[in-house]
Amino acid sequence: MTQGRPLLNRRLAEFGTTIFAEMSALAVRTGSINLGQGFPDTDGPEEIREAAVRALRAGHGNQYPPGPGIPELRTAIADHQQRRYGLAYDPDSEVLVTAGATEAIAAALLALVEPGDEVIALEPYYDSYAACIAMAGGTRVPVTLHPDADSGTYRLDLDELRAAVTSRTRLILLNTPHNPTGTVLTREELAAIAALACERDLLVVTDEVYEHLVFEGTHLPVAGFPGMRERTVTIGSAGKTFSFTGWKVGWVTAAPELVAAVRSAKQFLTYVSAGPFQYAVAEALRLPDSYFDGLRADLRAKRDLLSAGLTEAGFEVYRPAGTYFVTTDIRPLGGETDGFAFCRALPERCGVVAIPNAVFYDHQEAGRSKVRFAFCKREDVLREAVARLKGL
Template sequence: MKRPPLNRSLAEFGTTIFAEMSALAARTGAINLGQGFPDTDGPEEVREAAVRALRDGRGNQYPPGPGVPELRAAVCAHQQHWYGLEYDPDREVLITTGATEAIAAALLALLEQGDEVIALEPYYDSYAAGIAMAGGTRVPVTLRPDAEAGRYRLDLDELRDAVTDDTRLILLNTPHNPTGTVLSREELAAIAQLACERDLYVITDEVYEHLVFDGEHIPLATFPGMRERTITIGSAGKTFSFTGWKVGWVTAAPELVTAVRSAKQFLTYVASGPFQYAVAEALALPDAYYTAFRDDLALKRDVLADGLAAAGFAVYRPAGTYFITTDIRPLGPEISADGDGFAFCRSLPERCGVVAVPNAVFYDHREQGAPFVRFAFCKQMSVLEHAVERLKSLAA
């Protein structure tokens, strides 16, 4: 053949690191703290709502293209209750097959060949693939580790300098995966001002909105001038621990929802029918559910973070999400493979029976992420405690 079968724009994307590390965990029997999925199901009443929908025949055939009315109404009620954002369920909400499809459909809808997209680096791996499939050019702005503060910081001057006449949109993720950064009100205000000044759209991935331990989650759409230019993406998977259901949503101004729906209808068209009804009930759970869920994850964060620090890692304690980023270099050159996160993660299951993910896969500038490794703490407490015991061997 004249050229390889894979589209050139996707040639750089092979099997995801999550598949590789999960297979390594299965092969070695290691504790998998690499891929970010819970090891227990969410609320029983939500699961029963899905069963009830199946039995009642709700959603077993194609649901409406925009999503079932009950879920669209529930999404609007959620946005109003938590953030004071008013949306029309018939014109300003679109239900998607998880947040990943929402991101891909938004990028396909808004981008044309050569449009530039600014994304905060490190970024979730589907961002790069989605931009490439849409014909865009990704422009990373790097969140940089502050070792003294134990957190990552956004350089607003670097962000402003990254905007050119070809910039179409900013792809924002807060709370941020993988670093756990929660952007402050001041940072978000500066981003909003920049978007308005340079006439940019912003896609905001807010799937960890209810997992903020330090600070607060503030949707960018609440800032002046941003409701009309922001596509906000949410998801049930992270909030209710049913990641396999793949129920996400978009809220935005009517013309933006119409644009995203134009792309989405040729991806999955519709999906997750009975689960949509269940998620509608989940979004109506009392505030106490969200508080207890967050507090449980905060406790698990601290158990794993303390254990990693005791094992010799430099730990960046996350303000949000359920991931912890660590620097492996304090472990010493032999254990840390001279700061090579890939080599370290591939050897860690044999060394102490734990699987993690190298952060370098989330960077264009691989050298920036080389010594950093991500662990997930969305697991049962007994699993985390067992992992901490195994990791102690690194300190020894």
């Protein structure tokens, strides 16, 4: 304590060590299989790794790259958006490269939110959303995705979303495909969100890092809906798509005024990052469709393997339509209701680590008995985890 005040800024007082750090440390300490944090246990395409090596050896990106990102990557991002979704962006004024999607989220919120502004986020939400809203001085307004036992999925209540909008609402923070529930918002849901944003003159920041990991349905960028291009900041990332999460290469696509605003905040965070890796990601974005199809098929099979194993072990399983993750309810195991206690005991009980979903909620009771497992691991690792979990 100094001057009678805590050292940590009061806006961040509710945020300590992340649950991912805690559970990953527990996995190391106990020698458990880590199905908690969402990173693959194998590298992405060899030709993309070699592209990074070539860039390093050629001296490309070893010094500060341009602040907005190297032209090759910005062009590749714009081409990707056009080819995949028919969205045209100027690589010079409408694309910004960031230190992963996490920095893109932080820079967007710091740039666009002022103290007192309300930010609507779909809960359960990725944990950095809450921290970034707090750092910007905004007020978090959660709208809860609800599990549907009949369909085995989570769904958005559009009436709840509309009711959450007030005169102080500045923006809606979307995530589709959604971490941790695996929900992929439908065309009808996105159209309703777009109409609401236009009607109430709201900005939308949309985290679409799992865009290529959709197993059921179709990924539709909200920026493609009527009236949305000029009010939407779209965030993408190479980490999840190419299995190089440590490279931390993300990006923003948006109208020039929005990119300029986000860049104003971003330049005082990392300034620039990942110079040689930017050249490699530019090549990765031009991989043929067969790569993206193969990635999706591989992860769909792993989703099915883990989901079936969890069901057999006694969990209630909510089948994800996308992402790396499957959410479960532990109550059918008998006497289990506290996800935190369950996850902290699980490594000693059967040598597996998972994440309690309650950390992703403001309304923690809604996620109290829910636990998330990651399936972005080798098939043999998932089979061993399933065998261990059956011991429950």
